[in-house]
Amino acid sequence: MNNSPIVFISHSSKDKDRFVKCLTEQLISRGIDAWYDDWELEFGDSLIDIFDKGISKCDVFLSIISKNSIGSNWVKEEFDAGFVKKIAGETKFIPIILAEDNIELPSAVHHIRQCIIDDISNYDIKFEELVKDILGISKKPPLGNPQYFNDEDMIVFKKLGDYCLDEGFDYIFDPYKVSEICEKSDDELAEYIKALEEEGYLKDERENVGGAFTSKSITSNGFYHYFTSYVDGYNEIYKNLINVIYGLNLFSFDEIIEEMNINKNIVLGLISYFKDEGYVNVYRYEITQITTKGKRYFKKFICD
Structure with missing residues (x-):
């Protein structure tokens, strides 16, 4: 139609x-x-x-x-x-x-x-x-997240996000790994981790395995905050990915990553964000459907 x-x-x-x-x-x-x-x-x-x-x-x-x-x-x-x-x-x-x-x-x-x-x-x-x-396509870039944290919270969060650029944003951090990455003790990290978790940027992954906090991973909302705060050219990357998914009808993760030609973990992180926002349905390593909500949202960013 x-x-x-x-x-x-x-x-x-x-x-x-x-x-x-x-x-x-x-x-x-x-x-x-x-x-x-x-x-x-x-x-x-x-x-x-x-x-x-x-x-x-x-x-x-x-x-x-x-x-x-x-x-x-x-x-x-x-x-x-x-x-x-x-x-x-x-x-x-x-x-x-x-x-x-x-x-x-x-x-x-x-x-x-x-x-x-x-x-x-x-x-x-x-x-x-x-x-x-x-x-009716908006000319505004996607809205980044406001920061409610202190500088030390964001230093911790950025270090975890930087690590996930190599390991993937579904990486599960145990307390010992967080201490190693951030060069702080469990006790020093506890307050920062709690603040990030309360804001929805980190989530629990396993039962307490010891230390000051349980194992955590970065949420899709946390990824989006990292993406809009620390990835150069995030606005163009965001719009380009939407164009690849919507305009070229590429739904396989491998095809999308190849077409984007950027860090694959950024692409996978954005797809996870789109899934959690209800813009796409995902099964295994393929987008099975762009939802009606997704179509209406994506149209704001479509260009040739």
């Missing part, structure tokens, strides 16, 4: 070859269902179909504002129809300003954030922003 938003492009016929046809083709190539009169209307169709079949059904209304459209009565009728739908909350209204025409903008768009294109022959960056806005 195609869930792409329907986009209506209001424009002057004089801007078709100059800009609009190319824009429409780009949107179509990105999976966006753009309603373009030259493609939708056949010989003999009524031009009123533009309103009945185009504007009335669109989810997003793009208004191309140029020196050609600003004086067009027909474009004004489309503009007004699209703006009424915006006011009714039935469509997203995006003015696209061809700035090189140096025109006075309609007063109705002064309060709306506009997509301003300075050069119609080179607008790749602005186009990517437009695609994200049409699809």
Whole structure:
């Protein structure tokens, strides 16, 4: 089923070859269902179909504002129809300003954030922003976790996380190993370990085997905090992994690790985090399903 938003492009016929046809083709190539009169209307169709079949059904209304459209009565009728739908909350209204025409903008768009294109022959960056806005993809990076700990807590936590970069984030630390890694006694470590456990970054793995605390491992939430706090380029890694899983439909852990070409334990840690957050289902070494919750979340980060 195609869930792409329907986009209506209001424009002057004089801007078709100059800009609009190319824009429409780009949107179509990105999976966006753009309603373009030259493609939708056949010989003999009524031009009123533009309103009945185009504007009335669109989810997003793009208004191309140029020196050609600003004086067009027909474009004004489309503009007004699209703006009424915006006011009714039935469509997203995006003015696209061809700035090189140096025109006075309609007063109705002064309060709306506009997509301003300075050069119609080179607008790749602005186009990517437009695609994200049409699809409702957030431009914000994933939110890191706030720190409620003191510096010594985080020194201990970072040392454990650094160790797991080599051993895997499912590694089980016994008290003696923690003491060795952190170069502290069990008694010195007890308070730090308790603080990290209470915040949900560490969890019990076995019954008490002696020492000041039981064996622990890093939780998926703890991994995510380590990842966003101490891994360089975490934002790009996060988005790239989502694109590999969602966009390329690679579900085998080995395939995903090969495609990512980074430390495999970071990839496996993120997959474990996605599983615990309910974004994917996992069996053995394969993602068996991206959940509905996962699809909705991942869509915020999908890009080509």
